[in-house]
Amino acid sequence: xxxxxxxxxxxxxxxxxxxxxxxxxxxxxxxxxxxxxxxxxxxxxxxxxxxxxxxxxxxxxxxxxxxxxxxxxxxxxxxxxxxxxxxxxxxxxxxxxxxxxxxxxxxxxxxxx
Amino acid sequence: xxxxxxxxxxxxxxxxxxxxxxxxxxxxxxxxxxxxxxxxxxxxxxxxxxxxxxxxxxxxxxxxxxxxxxxxxxxxxxxxxxxxxxxxxxxxxxxxxxxxxxxxxxxxxxxxxx
Numbered sequence: 766x767x768x769x770x771x772x773x774x775x776x777x778x779x780x781x782x783x784x785x786x787x788x789x790x791x792x793x794x795x796x797x798x799x800x801x802x803x804x805x806x807x808x809x810x811x812x813x814x815x816x817x818x819x820x821x822x823x824x825x826x827x828x829x830x831x832x833x834x835x836x837x838x839x840x841x842x843x844x845x846x847x848x849x850x851x852x853x854x855x856x857x858x859x860x861x862x863x864x865x866x867x868x869x870x871x872x873x874x875x876x877x878x
Numbered sequence: 879x880x881x882x883x884x885x886x887x888x889x890x891x892x893x894x895x896x897x898x899x900x901x902x903x904x905x906x907x908x909x910x911x912x913x914x915x916x917x918x919x920x921x922x923x924x925x926x927x928x929x930x931x932x933x934x935x936x937x938x939x940x941x942x943x944x945x946x947x948x949x950x951x952x953x954x955x956x957x958x959x960x961x962x963x964x965x966x967x968x969x970x971x972x973x974x975x976x977x978x979x980x981x982x983x984x985x986x987x988x989x990x991x992x
Contacts, residue, residue, distance in 0.1 A: 871921045
């Protein structure tokens with residue numbers, strides 16, 4: 766069966782520090798991968814998605830970047846965190862084909878102080 | 879562009895009462911629609927999905943939703959609420975482009991009172 770791992774679960778970082786959140790998927794190959802951010806009262810905002818190694822699409826301009834160095838690894842990064850980067854970050858995968866659902870990781874609660 | 883509207887942010891029901899969570903969508907193509915549930919500090923779990931087959935879709939935990947094209951709606955219902963249903967519920971639409979990007983509504987927090 767497929768599983769998705771996301772870490773860390775919680776993170777407190779000072780303003781201006783770098784960020785690296787990692788997500789890996791097991792049990793499937795060539796998944797579509799996604800990073801979402803959830804802010805209170807705003808639902809889920811798609812930040813990045815990837816349909817293959819090295820292929821990253823950004824949905825909104827921001828202080829973050831994403832990379833996919835391996836087929837089942839998706840990394841969210843920042844060189845210098847802002848207070849506004851605080852939120853709940855969710856990684857997800859789907860198998861492609863248009864009608865399949867996305868499967869979500871457990872999320873990372875990021876607090877920038 | 880696709881969008882999802884979930885009016886309001888919070889609904890409260892009594893245990894055993896009907897649960898009705900509303901979702902309206904906007905899409906230029908026939909949509910695929912989803913309902914997800916999120917428990918505190920956890921990821922999202924799929925409740926059910928509509929992918930152009932039967933318009934009445936049954937999901938897990940006794941939930942179901944009906945796709946109504948004429949009303950552009952996909953409301954989620956459960957006949958009898960249980961305390962364990964307390965969570966946040968998100969409606970989402972897929973762009974069906976192959977990237978399967980999901981566009982989410984803002985969510986609805988469900989409280990179940992004893």
